[in-house]
Amino acid sequence: MPHINSELHKIKRIAILGSTGSIGTQTLEVMDAHPSLFEVEVLTAANNVDLLIQQAIKYKPNVVVIQNEFHYSKLSLALSSLPIKVYAGDEALAQVVEMDSVDMVVMAIVGFAGLKPTLNAIDARKPIAIANKETFVVAGQLVTQKAKAAGVNLYPVDSEHSAIFQCLAGEFHNPLEKIILTASGGPFRGKNLDFLSNVTPAMALKHPNWSMGAKITIDSASLMNKGLEVIEAYWLFGLKVSQIQVLVHPQSIIHSMVQFADGSIKAQLGLPDMKLPIQYALSYPHRLPNSFLRMDFAAYSQLTFEEPDTETFQNLNLAFQALENGGNIPCILNAANEMAVDAFLKEKIRFTDMPHLIRYAMNQATPILKPSFEDLFETDLNTRLLISNVINNKSTIWKD
Ligand code: NAD
Ligand code: MG
Secondary structure, eight states, X not given: OXXXXXXXXXXXXXXXXXXXXXXXXXXXHHHHTOTTTEEEEEEEESSOHHHHHHXXXXXXXXXXXXXXXXXXXXXXXXXXXXXXXXXXXXHHHHHGGGOTTOOEEEEOOOSGGGHHHHHHHHHXXXXXXXXXXXXXHHHHHHHHHHHHHHTOOEEEOSXXXXXXXXXXXXXXXXXXXEEEEEEOOOTTTTOOHHHHTTOOHHHHTOOSSOOOOHHHHHHHHHTHHHHHHHHHHHHHTTOOGGGEEEEEOTTOOEEEEEEETTSOEEEEEOOSOTXXXXXXXXXXXXXXXXXXXXXXXXXXXOOOOBOOOTTTOTHHHHHHHHHHHOTXXXXXXXXXXXXXXXXHHTXXXXXXXXXXXXXXXXXXXXXXXXXXXXXXXXXXXXXXXXXXXHHHTTOOTTOO
């Protein structure tokens, strides 16, 4: 590949945190296509020990970590004949990113659990390809300030944020007027609250354009995903809240747009395929050739746009409200949402109960303006306790 400069020929040793998930497995696919550029150094999972074993046997990383210690003996037995170090537990998971042999971390863990390893990776000065949007929601200020102070680059993997990042290439000094975050609208676009109150997890798990992990798929159906992405964009790109617009674009071809001070708008387009933003985050500033399906404009005679229906899908405005309030309130939004999504998936609550639970948790908040990691940890825990109490006691106090 003579057109790619020599810097890229230095093999990058990658730690994939959450290698068994949707982003994790697609990261491995991207790396498979470029064996001279990327090498697997670390693989981790929470519970999917069988897939982690398969991945370890195939990629022969230096280290694997299983978060749930229950699976440790199975994992270490299965890999005992290989020169692979095997660890278990939250502490090992957070520490593994600090290894000297790690050149880049792919943060593909879902939820609050991604925060501690992300902070450790920043402290260890590792560049991060970051898919875990919850990190920005919970601790956007802490994470971006630390990264800036340490000179650590955070490369967005989320497709919308990758799109904005790509639109900003070469525009570093040019003032932004706003960004336009596109949203597919999810499987229930156009439906009313009556319909939504009866949807099942199976219905909500059928996303029209993307195949993703369960949590983000439910978030996409409830528009919370776009709310979390608003907060993610705010911190990643240093924006004002008024500079972030959400626009429903059901075809998911335009992945997001940037409008500059002169009114000019740049968009990044392509078929919905997470491998592209993953690859861009791994290879930035280079673009690598690949064999992903190409977009055929003639097959899309119409690209359409509409305002989000925030009366029916209340989560989007709750996220804007949390961002305006700041401090630990977005952490409360996130924890309440993680609990609500889990309860919905277990059929303990209805789809339409989710925003009520989240609003209830936000209203009960003890605000902390500049939360430390410890404050955020406590806020997350307290919010989880609050929500699990009202769900398990079948209390209706939160039904406003
Ligand atoms: P997933 O559920 O498919 O995978 C999550 C991974 O994290 C798995 O490997 C799992 O074992 C691990 N994990 C889960 N809980 C953990 C814990 N407590 N501690 C340690 N490891 C844990 O999720 P996903 O869809 O791949 O999403 C990962 C992240 O990327 C999420 O934050 C999501 O919002 C973001 N994201 C995903 C997509 C997508 O297309 N899937 C797109 C944009 C952003
Ligand atoms: Mg996204």
